[in-house]
Amino acid sequence: MLAPMQGLTNRAMRSVQHQIGHPDVLFTEFLRVKQSTHHRISRNDRRESAAQISDTPLVVQLIGHTALSLAEAAQMVQDQGVQHININMGCPFGRTTSGKTGGAMLSVPELLPECLRAVREMVDGSLSVKIRAGYDNPEQIFELLPMFEDEGVDFLILHPRTVVQKYEGSADHNITRRVVAATSMPIIANGDVVTAKQGMALLADSGAAGLMIGRGAIADPLIFERLRGRAPARVDASRQKQEACDYLKYVLVAYQELFCGDQQVLGKLKGVVACFSEPSLQRWVKRLRRCRSLEGFVAELE
Numbered sequence: 001m002l003a004p005m006q007g008l009t010n011r012a013m014r015s016v017q018h019q020i021g022h023p024d025v026l027f028t029e030f031l032r033v034k035q036s037t038h039h040r041i042s043r044n045d046r047r048e049s050a051a052q053i054s055d056t057p058l059v060v061q062l063i064g065h066t067a068l069s070l071a072e073a074a075q076m077v078q079d080q081g082v083q084h085i086n087i088n089m090g091c092p093f094g095r096t097t098s099g100k101t102g103g104a105m106l107s108v109p110e111l112l113p114e115c116l117r118a119v120r121e122m123v124d125g126s127l128s129v130k131i132r133a134g135y136d137n138p139e140q141i142f143e144l145l146p147m148f149e150d151e152g153v154d155f156l157i158l159h160p161r162t163v164v165q166k167y168e169g170s171a172d173h174n175i176t177r178r179v180v181a182a183t184s185m186p187i188i189a190n191g192d193v194v195t196a197k198q199g200m201a202l203l204a205d206s207g208a209a210g211l212m213i214g215r216g217a218i219a220d221p222l223i224f225e226r227l228r229g230r231a232p233a234r235v236d237a238s239r240q241k242q243e244a245c246d247y248l249k250y251v252l253v254a255y256q257e258l259f260c261g262d263q264q265v266l267g268k269l270k271g272v273v274a275c276f277s278e279p280s281l282q283r284w285v286k287r288l289r290r291c292r293s294l295e296g297f298v299a300e301l302e
């Protein structure tokens with residue numbers, strides 16, 4: 001699965017990922033559920049949830065906090081034809097002014113059953129939750145599993161860091177393995193997979209039902225094909241740069257259609273390049289990130 005990533009997995013990026021690596025499942029970035037009863041989801045976000053790709057399931061992710069607003073938002077996107085809903089219980093940067101959303105929901109676990117029940121009643125297709133291991137305690141997930149099972153959650157995507165940890169340290173996939181053993185729900189493993197070899201090892205070690213890949217896929221969309229054995233698991237440095245160049249040219253065209261003006265496109269492209277962690281590409285990445293104009297960026301790609 002391609003991970004939901006705010007600012008990155010917009011409909012243009014999802015289409016590029018589909019063409020290059022064909023992830024089996026696509027996710028929207030989180031769609032913020034508004035407290036205003038008039039329109040629970042903004043017009044632009046509704047465009048995102050409507051942008052389905054015919055042969056690949058699209059899961060729409062909602063971030064919000066009250067049972068009523070989440071259920072009404074779920075109904076709104078379901079009325080658009082969406083079949084799969086995911087609730088964000090992991091984002092460490094959730095707004096907490098009007099209520100605890102994203103990962104902050106884990107600091108008020110007593111509120112979770114009501115939210116899940118309301119959404120479950122509304123959603124005919126799959127309901128999943130994307131979650132961190134805990135708010136500040138990585139063992140919290142084990143206390144929550146029976147509740148997710150009771151509320152009819154179809155699968156969990158686990159990113160085994162705590163919310164307060166943000167992106168520090170590394171994902172502790174010992175927790176993933178223990179969670180897989182502790183529940184009958186399918187667990188999708190997520191966190192710090194940037195090569196096919198790491199992905200295969202994580203699947204084998206944890207027994208997870210599948211993988212969700214974020215930054216690794218934004219850097220290398222072929223990772224899904226590499227995992228399937230349909231693209232080479234490793235390529236040499238010059239081929240890597242060539243593949244990255246071809247991919248960025250694709251993204252450029254897709255972003256020019258979706259975004260307005262060169263500066264916005266340039267900013268979005270730099271967001272993609274920021275995910276390139278491969279050491280041999282770093283000098284080139286630095287040059288791309290220093291470009292002040294889209295023209296300069298394109299010249300660098302050429």
Ligand SMILES: Cc1cc2nc3c(=O)[nH]c(=O)nc-3n(C[C@H](O)[C@H](O)[C@H](O)COP(=O)(O)O)c2cc1C
Pocket residue numbers: 003004005006007008028029030061088090091130159190191192193212213214215216
């Ligand atoms: C820039 C950025 C934006 C993200 N946006 C979201 C989001 O909208 N919803 C969500 O559930 N997780 C979001 N995440 C978390 C990712 O989905 C994923 O769980 C995390 O990056 C770990 O996976 P990875 O190591 O494969 O990237 C975001 C992460 C990053 C770096």
